Amino acid sequence: MPNVFSSLPEKREGVFANEDALKPEFIPDALPGRENELTQIALALRPLAESAGAKGRNLFVFGPPGSGKTASTRRALKDLNEYSDKAWCFYVNCWQYATRHAVFSQLAFLAEEPLPRRGLAADEVFERFAGAVRTSKKNAVVVLDEFDRLLQAGNDKLLYDLARAKELSGANFTEILISNDADLLSKLDARARSSLQPATIEFKQYSPTQLKEILLERAAAAFHENVLSKEALALCAACGAKAGGDARVALQALYDAGRNAEQRGARFVELVDAKKAVLEQEVMSASKEKRLTGLTRLEESTLSVLREAGKPLESGELYSLLEGVASERSLRECLNLLQLKKLVVLEEKGSVTGERGRTRLIKLA
Ligand SMILES: Nc1ncnc2c1ncn2[C@@H]1O[C@H](COP(=O)(O)OP(=O)(O)O)[C@@H](O)[C@H]1O
Ligand SMILES: [Mg+2]
Structure with missing residues (x-):
């Protein structure tokens, strides 16, 4: 037998x-439409690159x-790191590390500060991190x-901890808070807020033209040359615009469109691939109620037969219950669409049963 590979x-x-x-998680080289915001962040952080203690x-x-x-x-952190060895950058996503203790532990981890296995109280963990920053004599930025996510249960007190550490231990931090919520500051613990006193940078939603520029830039890095159709790109940009820029x-x-093209074995990403991707996006974001509007007659009948049955049905059973209403072929297409709309789940039942072909089990989603 020849080598299988x-x-x-x-x-x-x-x-x-x-x-x-x-x-x-990819950090793109260019950020079209965000040049000003990036400059503002850099201006706020520039002192960190200039002298110790700044x-x-x-x-x-x-x-x-x-x-x-x-x-x-x-991007600003990455550039600061490359630009100066006086700055030390820490980035924590509070969705991932959702308590004061978890944030401090992650900061200590990023500072390569070993923590004992027995576990430490939050204050102690923070002390380790602050100690590492102090010893390094670097200017730290904590994003x-x-x-x-930290507003609940007094976790935002950690801002106060950071401020106090600056005063007491001489460790030097600059903080950047990021949120979707414009009113975040007014929801902070009063002491935390007064210790922060931040400058504010607002990111506006992207315009459709900006989204196209962004996709062009990213597509150039992601796809082979000349494989992405203009129409496909425009549709993906429009999808982002519709979702609020x-x-x-x-x-x-755009990624899903590329995957769809590969799945069809195609060498080009065409409008059909983007259409399918966008439909899937809309389905994912639409509520179930919204997905239930605008169904075809056959889709509605199929769902009501499944509801009446009160249990999953095999494709053969479903077909006989809908006999005269739909051909087997149109039922198959209808089921695929219902699956795409996340209203039913189709399960292959492995075995091939005679002339009927592969049996599928159909459940309401
Ligand atoms: N101007 C831009 N140029 C290129 N890619 C961008 C740009 N703005 C956002 N992105 C990309 O879009 C996605 C969402 O951006 P992100 O910064 O995570 O948004 P936010 O944090 O505001 O929710 C990420 O993949 C990011 O790389
Ligand atoms: Mg974000």
Whole structure:
């Protein structure tokens, strides 16, 4: 028998040159439409690069989801790191680390400060982190992204801890708080707020033209040359515009469009691929009620038959219950659409049953 690897069918080249360039954690080279905001962040942080003990300006960054807050801030940190070895940058997402203790532990971890396994109280963990910063004699910037997550249960007291550490221990921090909520500051613990006194940077939602520029830039890194149709890109940008100028939604649609093209075995990303991606996006974001409006007659009948049955049905059973209403073929198409709209779940039942072909089990979602 020949070597199984050398006898595999030839590897197809897909549409992606580097699909990671469309992933949320990718830090793009260019941030079209955010040049001013990036400059403002850099101006606030510039003192950190200049002399030991220098303080930057605390910042409050807010704007709607997908408006580039995280990407711009991370970009500023990356550039600051490259520009100067006087600054030490810490980035924590508070959605991921959702308590004062968890944030401090992550900060200590990022500062490479080993913590004993027996566990330490939050104050002690913080002391380790502050100690590491103090010893380093560097100017630290602490970014707390999605800070709204810390508003509950007094976790926002950690801002006060940071301020006090500056006074008492001589460790030097500049803080950046990021949130979707424009009113975040007014919800902070009073002491925390007065210790922060930040300058505010607002990120506005992207215009449709800006979203197109963003997608063009990212697509150039993600796809092979000349594989993405203009129409497909425009549709993905429009999808982000409709979602409130959200670059994340637009990029996800573009990524899914690429995947759809590869799944069809195509070498080009066409409008059909984007249409499918956008439909899926809309389905994901629409509430179930909204998904239930605008159904075809057949889709409605199918759902009501399933509801009446009160249990999952095999495709054969469903077909006989709808006999005369729909052909087997149109029922199959209808089921695929209902699955796409996340209203039913289709499960392959493995075995091939005679002439009927593969049996599927159909459940309401
Ligand atoms: N101006 C831009 N240029 C390129 N990509 C961008 C731009 N703005 C946002 N993105 C990308 O869009 C996605 C969402 O941006 P993000 O910064 O996470 O939004 P926010 O933090 O405001 O919710 C990320 O993948 C990010 O890289
Ligand atoms: Mg963000």
